[in-house]
Amino acid sequence: MAEADVHLHDFANxxxxxxxxAVVTGGSRGLGLHAASGLLQAGCSKVFISSRKTAACEAAVAALNxxxxxQPGARAYAVPADSSTLAGIxxxxxxxxxxxxxxxxxxxxxxxxxxAAFDEVDEKNGWDRVMDLNVKAVxxxxxxxxxxxxxxxxxxxPSRVIVTTSVAGIAVGSLGANASFSYSASKAAVLHLARNLAVELGPRHVLVNGVAPGFFPSKMANELMRRSGGVEALEQANPNGRLGRPEDIAAAVVYLSSRAGGHVNGDVVVLDGGKIWGSGKLERL
Structure with a gap:
C-alpha cells in the first residue's frame, strides 16, 4: 500500500x-474602539487611537490600557485629530x-x-460632509x-489597510424619511476605492480590504435602529437571529490584520448575519 503523501504545516499563532x-481612526467609540480592543488583545504592541475629541480619545485609551x-509593555496612545481635513490627517x-x-x-x-427624506437633503451637511469624511478623507x-x-x-x-464600508454600500440602504443617500453612496465608493488601492499598493506590500457591517448597536446607529423598528424587530429579521456584537468586528479586523489574512486583498468581509441576502421578514418557528 502506497505511503500517504501527507505534509503538515505549522499554523501556530x-x-x-x-x-x-496599529492606527485606528474613529477609534474612541463604537466599531473603532471594539476593533482597537481586539488588536491590542491579539498582541499589538502599540495601538494609536484617533478621533476629533481629545477627551474621548483619552477615555478610550485609559480603558484599553x-x-x-x-502583551507586557503593550500600550494604547491617544492622538486626537480631525480626519475630515488634510491638515488634520x-x-x-x-x-x-x-x-x-x-x-x-x-x-x-x-x-x-x-x-433625511429625498427632498430635504442639503448640499453641505447632507452630502458634502458625508462624502468628504467617508471617501476623500479615507x-x-x-x-x-x-x-x-x-x-x-x-x-x-505585508502591512494592512482596512476600511469601514457598510452593507448599505452593497445593497440598498435606508430610504423614506431617514434615507441615507450620501452615506450609501459613500460606502459603495470607499469599497471600490479599496479594490483599486489593493491593486495599486499590493506590489508595495500593503494589502487593502474592507469590512461591511450591518446593524451594530452604537451611538451612530442607535437612532436609525429605533426608527427601523427597534432591536428586537431587527434581530428577528436577521437569518442568524441577532445583531452585530463587539467581538464580531474585532475578530474580522484581527483576521484581516494577521497572517491568517495574508492572501486576502481587495475584498470585503460582510458582517450582517446574512441579512443582506435575507428577505428581511423571516418568520421564526
Missing part, C-alpha cells in the same frame, strides 16, 4: 499580532511618527452619516500613512 503597530490580557501622521518608525495596520474607520489618510506602512513591509509580512 496564525492569528497573532504580536509586536504589531487597563485591559488585563494584553497630516498632523495625525506626524504625531504617530513621533512614537514609531512604522505602521503595520491602519484601520481607516472614521466616518459620518446623515438621514483616501488621503491611506496616502499620507503610506510611507509608514511601507517602512518595514515585505512580501512575507
Amino acid at each position: 496564525i492569528f497573532s499580532l504580536a509586536g504589531k503597530v 487597563a485591559l488585563p490580557n494584553k 497630516e498632523r495625525l501622521v506626524q504625531d504617530v511618527g513621533k512614537e514609531t518608525d512604522h505602521v503595520d495596520i491602519l484601520f481607516a474607520n472614521a466616518g459620518a452619516t446623515w438621514g 483616501f488621503f489618510t491611506i496616502q499620507k500613512f503610506a510611507p509608514l506602512l511601507q517602512a518595514k513591509a515585505s512580501k512575507e509580512q
Whole structure:
C-alpha cells in the first residue's frame, strides 16, 4: 500500500499580532474602539487611537490600557485629530511618527452619516460632509500613512489597510424619511476605492480590504435602529437571529490584520448575519 503523501504545516499563532503597530481612526467609540480592543488583545504592541475629541480619545485609551490580557509593555496612545481635513490627517501622521518608525495596520474607520427624506437633503451637511469624511478623507489618510506602512513591509509580512464600508454600500440602504443617500453612496465608493488601492499598493506590500457591517448597536446607529423598528424587530429579521456584537468586528479586523489574512486583498468581509441576502421578514418557528 502506497505511503500517504501527507505534509503538515505549522499554523501556530496564525492569528497573532504580536509586536504589531496599529492606527485606528474613529477609534474612541463604537466599531473603532471594539476593533482597537481586539488588536491590542491579539498582541499589538502599540495601538494609536484617533478621533476629533481629545477627551474621548483619552477615555478610550485609559480603558484599553487597563485591559488585563494584553502583551507586557503593550500600550494604547491617544492622538486626537480631525480626519475630515488634510491638515488634520497630516498632523495625525506626524504625531504617530513621533512614537514609531512604522505602521503595520491602519484601520481607516472614521466616518459620518446623515438621514433625511429625498427632498430635504442639503448640499453641505447632507452630502458634502458625508462624502468628504467617508471617501476623500479615507483616501488621503491611506496616502499620507503610506510611507509608514511601507517602512518595514515585505512580501512575507505585508502591512494592512482596512476600511469601514457598510452593507448599505452593497445593497440598498435606508430610504423614506431617514434615507441615507450620501452615506450609501459613500460606502459603495470607499469599497471600490479599496479594490483599486489593493491593486495599486499590493506590489508595495500593503494589502487593502474592507469590512461591511450591518446593524451594530452604537451611538451612530442607535437612532436609525429605533426608527427601523427597534432591536428586537431587527434581530428577528436577521437569518442568524441577532445583531452585530463587539467581538464580531474585532475578530474580522484581527483576521484581516494577521497572517491568517495574508492572501486576502481587495475584498470585503460582510458582517450582517446574512441579512443582506435575507428577505428581511423571516418568520421564526
